[in-house]
Amino acid sequence: MNIQEALLEYCLRLGDNSLIIGHRMSEWCGHGPILEQDIALINIALDHIGQARNWLTLAGEIEGKGRTEDDFAYKRDAHQFRNLLITEQPNGNWGDTLMRGFLFDTFNFYLHQILQHSKHEGIAAIAEKSLKEINYHVKYSSEWVIRLGDGTEVSHQKMQDALDNLWMFTGEMFEADEVDQLLLEESIGADLQQIKEAWNDHVREVIDEATLKIPESNWFQKGGKQGRHTEYLGYILAEMQFLPRAYPDAVW
Amino acid sequence: MNKKEWPLWEIFIRSKNGLNHKHVGSLHAADAEMAIENARDVYCRRNEGVSIWVVLSSQIVASDPDEADALYEPAKNKIYRHPTFYEIPKEVGHM
Numbered sequence: 001m002n003i004q005e006a007l008l009e010y011c012l013r014l015g016d017n018s019l020i021i022g023h024r025m026s027e028w029c030g031h032g033p034i035l036e037q038d039i040a041l042i043n044i045a046l047d048h049i050g051q052a053r054n055w056l057t058l059a060g061e062i063e064g065k066g067r068t069e070d071d072f073a074y075k076r077d078a079h080q081f082r083n084l085l086i087t088e089q090p091n092g093n094w095g096d097t098l099m100r101g102f103l104f105d106t107f108n109f110y111l112h113q114i115l116q117h118s119k120h121e122g123i124a125a126i127a128e129k130s131l132k133e134i135n136y137h138v139k140y141s142s143e144w145v146i147r148l149g150d151g152t153e154v155s156h157q158k159m160q161d162a163l164d165n166l167w168m169f170t171g172e173m174f175e176a177d178e179v180d181q182l183l184l185e186e187s188i189g190a191d192l193q194q195i196k197e198a199w200n201d202h203v204r205e206v207i208d209e210a211t212l213k214i215p216e217s218n219w220f221q222k223g224g225k226q227g228r229h230t231e232y233l234g235y236i237l238a239e240m241q242f243l244p245r246a247y248p249d250a251v252w
Numbered sequence: 253m254n255k256k257e258w259p260l261w262e263i264f265i266r267s268k269n270g271l272n273h274k275h276v277g278s279l280h281a282a283d284a285e286m287a288i289e290n291a292r293d294v295y296c297r298r299n300e301g302v303s304i305w306v307v308l309s310s311q312i313v314a315s316d317p318d319e320a321d322a323l324y325e326p327a328k329n330k331i332y333r334h335p336t337f338y339e340i341p342k343e344v345g346h347m
Contacts, residue, residue: 034258036279040293140289147282 006182007062007120009082010189012072013179013225014126015055016083019073020233021104022048023240024091033094041097044140047133054126061122074244078233085224086169088233092162095148095155099162102141103203107173109138110198114190123188142206149210156211163207164215171220173199179225261287262312263295264305270346273305281306 025045032038056069086104091097112134115127148155174196176184183189207214223229243250258280264273276295281287287306295301315323327333 034280036281036290036294039297040290043293043297143285143289147286 001178001182003182003186003188004062006179007188008059009179010183011055011059011062011123013082013084015052015059015069015072016081017087017104017108018048018055019052020081020083020236021087021101022046022052023236024087024089025097025101027091028097037094040140044101044133044137047130047137051126051130051133054129058122058126070244074241078229078237079227081224081229081233081237082227083224083229083233084169084172085221085230086166086172088224088230088236089166089169090232092165093158095144095158096162096165098141098144098148099159100166101137102145102206103166103170104173105134105137105141106199106202107170107195109134110195111190114195118189119187138202142202145206145212146210149207149212159210160212163212167215167217168219168221172222172224175220175222175225177225258282260309261291261306262309263287263291264307265291265295265301266303266305267301269302273303276300278309 022045025041025048028038028041029045030038032041052073053069056072059072060067060069084104086100089096089100091100109131112127112131116124116131118124118127145159149159150156174192176192180189180192184191204214221230259282260278261281261284262278263276265276266273279287279290279294281290284306288304291304291306296304
């Protein structure tokens, strides 16, 4: 694998994370528990879609074969997507969605914090721009985890269930493969071990404050970064890609 | 209607430094912090503000509409109270 191939993979991972979790959150549109939170969640969904556009456009430039953001979003099949498995997990209830957001946002925040100093100018620029949005995402989801975890007996139990169910998808975030190694050596990519420590600190702090318990299980599901996905991604793509596949000539 | 509905908050936004906060509307939130976040999401989506104030609607004391005559009528015919005869230098900016 050369640097260009690794860069392409790296941008697809970043772009697909944003695209898929953004799509998932957009499913809440019109279904939020209260008007204000419906808008809040959809704002964040739109942040993600905007970031996905930047990353996928950069992926196209790196690849140099003329593929656009739309080609990447709408003309790839599930095994060609590189998002983390946690981003494609179903919305569940409000607590499930916010817990998924919290675990992912925290990772995403530290990742972008490092990437804004990447030696690759394009990556650094997108990371710096996205970081302000992600900063808010972490604040928002962390507060909800605390509020509901340390809320009523029912909300506490639902948040603990959400954490228990999602925990096995968190290990994958820090699993470095050839792409991560190569780009770390080039000072382009982030050190996942460094992110893991920061992630652990913040997650434990918030989970403590929320009076919840970190699951003890050490078994983690992985594969998303390499294109091996859970059964949910296919359904997401079926909905997301329907229009451009049914009407290939449609324009925005 | 859910009896445990979140309280109502009045939202004030300052669009630019130097201007005053203006009332823009109201929204529901569980506490002040959430009210500010909700205001950011509901009322500042299009770059409307640089500062947000939130006030519990129940804390607003309003004048009585029935007293409108006594309160406002007397000011209507006192044109000399309007400082329309002065020119304000541009450098002063927003007053």
